[in-house]
Amino acid sequence: MRTEPEGRGPVRYGPPLPEPGLPVLPGLCAVLAGAAGRAHAEVPGGGPALLDAASGYWTRRGLRGERDQVIAAPGAAPLLLALTAAIGGGDVLLPRPCPAWWEPQVRLLGRSVYHVPTPAECGGVPDPYALLETVRRIRAEGGTPRLLVLSVADDPTATVPPPEVLHEAVEAAAGEGLHIVSDETWRDTLHRPHDTMLVGPAEMAPERVTVLTDLCGAFLPPGWPAAVARFPSGERGAALRDRTLDVLTALGASLAAPVGAVASYALGEPDEVIDRLARATRLHAHVAAAVRREVVAAGALALPPQAGRHLYADLGPLRDELAARGVGDSQDLEDFLGERLAMPAPGGHRFGDDPDELRVRLSTWPLLGSNRQERMAALDAPDARELPHVERALSALGAAFADLRAA
Numbered sequence: 001m002r003t004e005p006e007g008r009g010p011v012r013y014g015p016p017l018p019e020p021g022l023p024v025l026p027g028l029c030a031v032l033a034g035a036a037g038r039a040h041a042e043v044p045g046g047g048p049a050l051l052d053a054a055s056g057y058w059t060r061r062g063l064r065g066e067r068d069q070v071i072a073a074p075g076a077a078p079l080l081l082a083l084t085a086a087i088g089g090g091d092v093l094l095p096r097p098c099p100a101w102w103e104p105q106v107r108l109l110g111r112s113v114y115h116v117p118t119p120a121e122c123g124g125v126p127d128p129y130a131l132l133e134t135v136r137r138i139r140a141e142g143g144t145p146r147l148l149v150l151s152v153a154d155d156p157t158a159t160v161p162p163p164e165v166l167h168e169a170v171e172a173a174a175g176e177g178l179h180i181v182s183d184e185t186w187r188d189t190l191h192r193p194h195d196t197m198l199v200g201p202a203e204m205a206p207e208r209v210t211v212l213t214d215l216c217g218a219f220l221p222p223g224w225p226a227a228v229a230r231f232p233s234g235e236r237g238a239a240l241r242d243r244t245l246d247v248l249t250a251l252g253a254s255l256a257a258p259v260g261a262v263a264s265y266a267l268g269e270p271d272e273v274i275d276r277l278a279r280a281t282r283l284h285a286h287v288a289a290a291v292r293r294e295v296v297a298a299g300a301l302a303l304p305p306q307a308g309r310h311l312y313a314d315l316g317p318l319r320d321e322l323a324a325r326g327v328g329d330s331q332d333l334e335d336f337l338g339e340r341l342a343m344p345a346p347g348g349h350r351f352g353d354d355p356d357e358l359r360v361r362l363s364t365w366p367l368l369g370s371n372r373q374e375r376m377a378a379l380d381a382p383d384a385r386e387l388p389h390v391e392r393a394l395s396a397l398g399a400a401f402a403d404l405r406a407a
Contacts, residue, residue, distance in 0.1 A: 014100045015346035017155065017185070017216055018309040021365025022280055022375050024221050027272045031265045032224070038257035044249040046072030046228070050260050053267035054228040060269070061187075063202055063211065065230050069237065071244055072263070075225035076185065076214035078253040079244075080149070081105040083210060083229065086243035087179055090146025091138055095126045097312070097351035097359070099155045099183065114138060114145075115352045119165055122303070123157030123312070125150045128168040135176045148178045152200050153186035156351045156361040157312040158288065158305035160190065163199040170201045173208075179240075180209045185217035186308045188277060191285035196306055207232050210240065217308075218277055219266035226255055226263040283384050284309040287364040290385050290394050295362070298401035309365055312348075315358040321404055322358060329355045340400050343367075367393040 042050065051067040058065055073079035084092065084106055092106045096115035106113050116126035116134050126134075126148070138145045150169065153160050161169075173180055182201045190196045202209040211230045216222045229244070231237040248254070255263065266273055288305040292313075295302050301314040315322060315333065322328075327336050330347030337345035343366035348359030369375040369389050378384035385391060 014104065015344060015350055015361070016101075016222060017099075017214065018361075018363040019222055019365045020280060020309065021368045022379055023372050025272065025276050027270070028220070028262050028266065032258050032262045035258040035261035038261070040257050041254040042072070042257055042260040044254050045245045046070070046255065047260060050228075050255070050264045050267075053264040054230070057228075057267045057269065058211070058230050061200075063200070063230060065233070069231050069233060069241065070228060071231070071241060071248070072226065072228045072255060072260070073248055073253050074227075074255045074259070076183070076212060076216075076227040077101050077105055078248065078251060079212060079227045079229055080181065080183075081108060082244045082247035082251065082253065083181060083212070083240075084111065084147065085109055085247045086240055087147050090144040092147045092149065093126065093131065093134060093145060093178070094149050094352060095124060095151075097123060097156055097348060097353045098149070099151070100346070100350045102149055102183075103352060112143060118157075119161070122154070122159040122161040122165060124152060124154030124159060125161045125166055125169045128165075128172040131169060131172050132176070135178075145176065145178060147181065148173045149181045149183065150201070151183040151186070152198055153184065153189065153307040155186060155308060156310065156348075157303060158186075158308045158310050159303050160196050160198055160306045163197055166199060166201060167204055170204045170209075174205045178208070180205065182209055182211045183214075184211055185214040187213075188218040189281045189284070189307050189309070191281065191288070191306055202230070202232075207234060207236065210237075215263055215266060219273065220259075220263065224259050224262060226259055228263075228267070279379055283368070283379055284364045286383060286385055287367055287390070287394070291362055291364065291367070291397065294394065294398035294401055297398070298405045300401065310361050310363045313360050313362055315360065318404060319358060325404070327358070330357060330359060331355060333358050333360055337400075341397060367397070 050072050051070045054070045055065050091112045093114050095118045103113050117130045119127050135145045202211050214227045231241040288311050292302050295313045299317050305311040327333050330349045334347035345360050349355040353359050368378045374389050
């Protein structure tokens, strides 16, 4: 995570998805161990059992689809790389900020990337008017906008765009002929699922949207990489799926058979997986809300986190205090907070924000405990914030921010 100052965040230092910070569910371990004797890899794109499990997962969320509309890969990054290559030439548009792993995949293909500002109330989707203006500018400069990648439950901002905001962005993109990749990695980690309306763009423009989900967001540990994508129905969707499968095959990007088995099991959503997900989501929601209170109390800004295991803080109001500590940009802020908090604190430049903006993503998992016993206690507690070790961690974080403001 740390970089030399002159590096300013090369790709090899990019931050991963926020971790769960919890022991792996025993049922998942049992499935993986039971399949450990399978030395072969899954067929490119995933075997029938995995594709059927993914189809069932999306059907339960209102997106009916057949096995031949789905592809699996060993992680979301190679899957997005293959998808982008399959789209063909042209420029790619991303919201600002966006997940740190999106842009490197596009750059590897030599494509131009254009970041579009997000609305004030959320991240994950571009402001529709800014999107239209960016498309106009790209074409005026001789470019060819082809692809928009967005997210309905966002990393890094941990927000969920209101349906009307998403609809306007999707309508604008579709009107300009863009294909949309909807990253829905965090859709199953809503902090208040009964109060938050999450609608995916595939429900709005089904012929133009490919849905991508990294299972490390809700179901699997980061060390077992697996991701799935659902393509539109019809000839265009089938052709895009076939081209994506060609790229994955050329890359040798196949899941190991044991990981494919455990991914199939998790996507089937047995009771133990759903129960663990609900408890873990509640835990991270409580801690994220507490972190936001400490950050806001110190004078910084942060939208209320609605999904995931993180939040995005803007320390711009503390610029003078930070400047007195030698912090002038987001890389300085990353180094300063990472050392001061003894936890990862990737700066906003990792996510496409301007380095001069003092923004940072803070994850909740480092606050859950330093060993298995403490983390399981946090998972089992009605409110982990009342546990001594979690309370100490939150107090230390709050004191660090309060001391910064006092300076």
